Amino acid sequence: MSDLTELYQQVILDHNRRPRNRGRLPVANRVAHGDNPTCGDQCSVFLRMDGDRIAEINFDGQGCAISQASASLMTTQLKGKTAAEAQQLYDQFHRIVTTGEAPEEISDLAAFAGVHAFPARIKCATLGWHTALEAIRSPAVAPGTAGVGTV
């Protein structure tokens, strides 16, 4: 079970049970949807961008503990960041889940280091991030219209 307790760290179990910033965001002006067609996981990310900065971020969707916890933790990390900072954080996160090596200064994301021992689960951990980056790049929509017809 040692690899498993590495994978399912308390931080991850906690975010899975009590997801943060979950649900549609009525004031969102950006939205994107992602899915893993092989496993059926789905994720939507709602952003309120204030210029180049992520003023608010929510996610919604369904999937395994890894995908849900990752999206939840991501929202807590991305709030207040610029688009460029978000990309940087994702690059670090991607290194963590693919190599298992985490720099000390990003302790929360380091909870996902155990994923690297389960290559089939990396796409679960990155689903929310991919969706968020797509939302950042997507064209602005009028607040209140984002999220129509989503999961």
Place this chain on the structure above:
Amino acid sequence: MFAGRDVRSDFPVLHQKVGAHPLVYLDNAATSHKPQVVIDAVSRFYERDNSNVHRGLHALSMRATDGYEAARARVARFINAASPAEIVFTRGTTESVNLVAQSWAAANLRRGDVILLTEMEHHSNMVPWQVAAERAGAVIRYVPVVGDNAEHGLDLDALDRLLTPEVKLFAFTHISNTLGVINPAAELCRRARAVGAVTVVDAAQSIGHEPLDVQSLGCDFLAFSGHKMAGPTGIGVLYGRRALLDAMPPWQTGGGMISVVEFSGSRWKPAPERFEAGTPNVADAIGLHAAMDYLDGLGRPEISLHDHALAEAAYAALAELPGIRLLGPAGRRAGLVSFALQDAHAHDVVTFADQDGVALRGGHHCNQPLMRKLGLPSSVRASFYVYNTPQEIDVLVRSLRRIITFFRA
């Protein structure tokens, strides 16, 4: 033990550990393992007989051709087809369905016609028809899946309403790969024929597990894969009634399927060669021959009893677990059990079970619309075959208990 015989020793892949635990392989609905006799048949072909078929006049080519055509004749016997000419080799069930959806549909499907499917179809018996319908301007209707967890099944009462004269083709699965429901295929074929509809039976989940006779089923087409019946990957079969196959245009063209080629045009060979353009998968057809011999050696009625008994035992044992939702009927079910746990997502279950050496499948099982209807994003499936044992069900249940405890803590 299987009917007094140690079948596990026939399957070399079973004798390994995953991590610290012996492999418990319960993903047979995805693909089954291969007995040594099948592996040997494929190796022997490459070691001794490898050659192209149908064109050569030398010794090896003649042996390869004989082996390939003997495999075709063996398939015909295996499913009681009227003639080997009714057996087309394909890459698998998906390609077999696509062949009918392209070739038969091109010649027979018109605007306003109806294709009838069921809500429990695998994507591979749904998407090809959606494409064919769009091309022809035809309409697709679905026989609903009704009942609660304990008795999911096709709404047979709706069939009379759905089987109108506009229905030109009715395609349905013999056994649901998610629910484990065994559909009354002979009755469905009979009722379809009464309105003049052509029937396509997806036998992917039944061919390796149940005795199967296309003439008593009364189907027009039947599709299956070699790899789910102890045979190799990359080889499958389309059975088609000869009158239908002979009236269908080619779907792929090239060498091997023509009788005369001129610069101005070409003429086709009759079925089955018409539908086998290019060099076929000779080695795996020969491997499939060995697999059919192997299954008949065990006895297909015995295989069916064995798999059903394991699935029913698993269903009963799993029903004791807290927060579990089992899919499909409790009794009279095929050799697989699907379920969802309240406390853990299917993928987390599969990852945990894998650490105990247990190979399961988690996801939508290529049944996205059905899963949506059941209100489940995903489920876990345990599926059984001749080499599985009651002790392996115990391992599965112990593993699931650990998972539930972990995620509830």
